[in-house]
Amino acid sequence: MKLAMAAVFVLLPSTAVSLEPLPPVPYPAENPPTEAKRILGKILFWDEQLSTDNSIACGSCHLPSANGADKRIGLEPGFDKTLTTADDNLGSLGVVSRNELGAATSHPIFKFTAQVTNRAAQSYFSGLWAEHNFWDGRAGPEFIDPKLNEIVITSGGALENQVLGPLMSSVEMAKVDQTAEEVIAKLKQAKPLALATNLPEDIRLALVSSPSYSELFFKAFANSQISLKHIAFAIATYERSLVADQTPWDMANATQQQLPYLENLGWEFFQQSGCADCHKPPLFTDNKFYNIGIQGRNTDAGRKQISLLEQDLGAMKVPSLRNTALKTTYMHSGQFTTLEQVIDAYADVPFDDVATKMPNGDKYNFQFTEYQRKALVAFLTNSLTDERVKNESYPFDRPKLRSEHHNHSVPDPIRNGKITVNLKGLVEITWDDFSEKEVGFDLEIVRNDGRHYWASQSPFEDIFTEAGQSYEYQIFTRNAQQVKSFAARLNIQVPSNLGRSIQLIILALMLVFIFVICWNRKRVK
Template identity: 40%
Template sequence: KLRIPSTLYALAVLAALLSVHASFAQEELPPVPEPAENPITEPKRILGKLLFWEEQLSSDNTMACGSCHRHQDGSVDPRVGQHPGADGVFGTEDDIFGSPGIRRQDAAGQPIFDDIFGFGVQSTPRASIGIVGNQWAPLIFWDGRAGSEFRDPQTGDVVIAAGGALENQAVTPILSDVEMAHENRTWDEVIAKLAAATPLALASDLPPDMEAALVGDPSYADLFADAFGTSEITAARIGMAIATYERTVVPDQTPWDLHTMTPAQSRGLITFLGNVCTTCHASPQFTNNSFRNIGLRDPDDDGGRFGVTHDPSDRGRFKVPSLRNVGLRDRLMHTGHITDVGDAIQFYRGIGHMHFTDNQDPLVLGGVNIPESAVADLRDFVENALTDPRAAAGTFPFDRPTLFSESVAGVPATSPESLLLACAPNPFRSRTTIRYANQTPGPVEVALYDASGALVRRVVSVARTAGEHAIEWDGLTNQGRRAPAGTYFARVATKEGAAAIRLIRVD
């Protein structure tokens, strides 16, 4: 039996690693394509960035594009909403872990009881898909419904003949009555609201480029004039500006791009190349933008691409996402059932997850042969070698402001954990109790604001001892009138910080 000296074997492995890494890493991301009708300009980019993080773009000021697409979380949503899935019953195996949206509202912005979510926050029927890699994608969304030709949402005229999938994607959620809109919202309403809004009035901790753009307190009409030459705000221009911003958020400084992978990551790359991974996740985008049925769920639950093409061969097929920055995500796949890269690898290996074989792709039918000894290195490659550290750190171009709605869960990022906030009942009809805790004695203000940010009622402004406190709001305004049914924000401010929570008053 031939025995190879361990030193020679180690040298051979090292040579193979260096050879594979050198040849594979030569593939660089191509330039981001720009439609001739919508070239990238700096005024348009910064307008798009402002709009992307603008909560006032939603009907009730609680949702921005960036609410569901946060760069530090792999450009997906770190929040988890629960949708009952095809059977309409919560707590069963077909539940979807999607994105929290808005509460259901009628055309006047009044709360509507929903048969699934009641008066609570709705959830999308699919998990958010990352925007990473969309710069090169001919079709966008899990089902590919955002195509290349971009038509003016108001007139139907062709604005971009080809290459406008990003523009199509950008305008879609704004009128969705689950994601950002009250029922039957129109573009005229969106435009009128934006024209009257103070840009980024609800956000804080603005990055330097956003702060610079708002020096002198420009209106959105001023910003649209800088970007497009005239002050007209239109649906098409909103989509074009947001798409321009998205075209500039490119994660091209990963260890893979910079040739700085560790030996373990290089070994993981060899496993990646030696298996079926690259059939769908080809470099340098690490997606081929195809649609696949990997057997995650029964295609009768959600037809995916079939719902767009009506081609039976597309049943259960969903878009292959880019693996760039996937290591920053807590939920993967269109159902949100896969928790991280390690869990995804186990799914493909056929371990710990059921596979639904109806129309399942032959590539993964029966599981993918990845040896246990190779799993750790493969995971390291996908999670870390394909992650841009600027995205993880939230630095330019992945920087962002703090959204006002981020405080709704209880404690905003800028406040100490000691400031807790809860309201009950919520929704309420006549009275609700606001509870908070301040760690040290000092002044406390409790105030109520409507969805537009206008002060409705200053409930209390006094010095408080340290500890837990409760204050009741009787639903009256400062003028002693009954506040109309709708969305409100209760804000508690102490010397330690501030926190806010969303309230719903119903008739």
């Protein structure tokens, strides 16, 4: 039976591509696209300052040249929570474990190194048309404003939901118990993309006219107030602009021309074998959930964690195969590193007793000759790769991240550091901003009660102080590799509420006095 199936593949003639092109990307009615929103989303997506400790951006795990996935791979212990055993995963890197104050804490497995997520990052392309996002589909179509706790997108909001998951995750981008107030306060003080270099032209021009996040949010939403809702709206708008629809397959489809001989054979095998049943053209995914039987029962529960249905045990969302050859790992577990390994896995599913059936009711049991396998790889590698994605050209262009620079020298401490209580009653720290030679430099600011902050430009305001309290700050300069300088120390006493009131009265009297003098001089003239 297996040999007969293979023979049928060989005997069928090659035909031209003749399918519908990609449909328009759907936008939720509550979040229509604008250029201002797109460019804000692009800036936020690539800004490492969006993470608690300035170590990772959304784009760190979703590089275009890796098909919107992650080139940085780490070992995660899997179900048994023990490294270097059979159920380990190759996951995406996150942040160092940090407590609610931001202080680094020793993780039971990863110690003081970056944590590794239990699933490999998906391509952002897979989410553009999907009703549910993430491998398990936990980001659904209804989007709830975290601040108001009310529905602000009734359908089509899966991308908006997806944004906030990593942003607030203590594994991926945040410290434990990250709050919206902390994210917003940090962005208000941040210079957009202060840690990045090689800014794309659209970003550079946007920052010339709107050099602060408050100004960028005002342009995008007619309101300078930063919120998690608007962060999600902007990033989702940017992601919806990343349509990889210029592959050789798309070009052949548009002109009714055949692909090159070997790739066209691979396309035929792809359709006839059943691959296209789940990886349906033109999206090359049906955006549904299946357990394909590559892991045993005691592994990631997948979709069942969300649906609570037993039949969804181990089921994961079908990823799009567009640009799949650019990925460094495959499957949610990252357990395969080549397309050949993926094809071989479908030929011999190790746990077919737990695998769900294909849409046509068959088991996963694809048998290919060596030539068919070669043709399939040629099709997947060449015909489905958009050169703009591969080369990171517009709209898939991006800045160079701070983490991609290599500067291992120990940085000098801050220059001319000063501390005061400003007119808003907040502790304010100033220093000489970094020179152009100090690429990717930032500050780690540690308060004597253990609270940590990260800043990239002067001044820094501490919004979490109490009247009448004394504070000492240790201030470390960090280079692109997060090597720290020696600490500079600054101390301050925050006035009590009574003392603050007296200060304001004195300031008001001084202003009145100055006004009177100026007025009298004007009258004399």
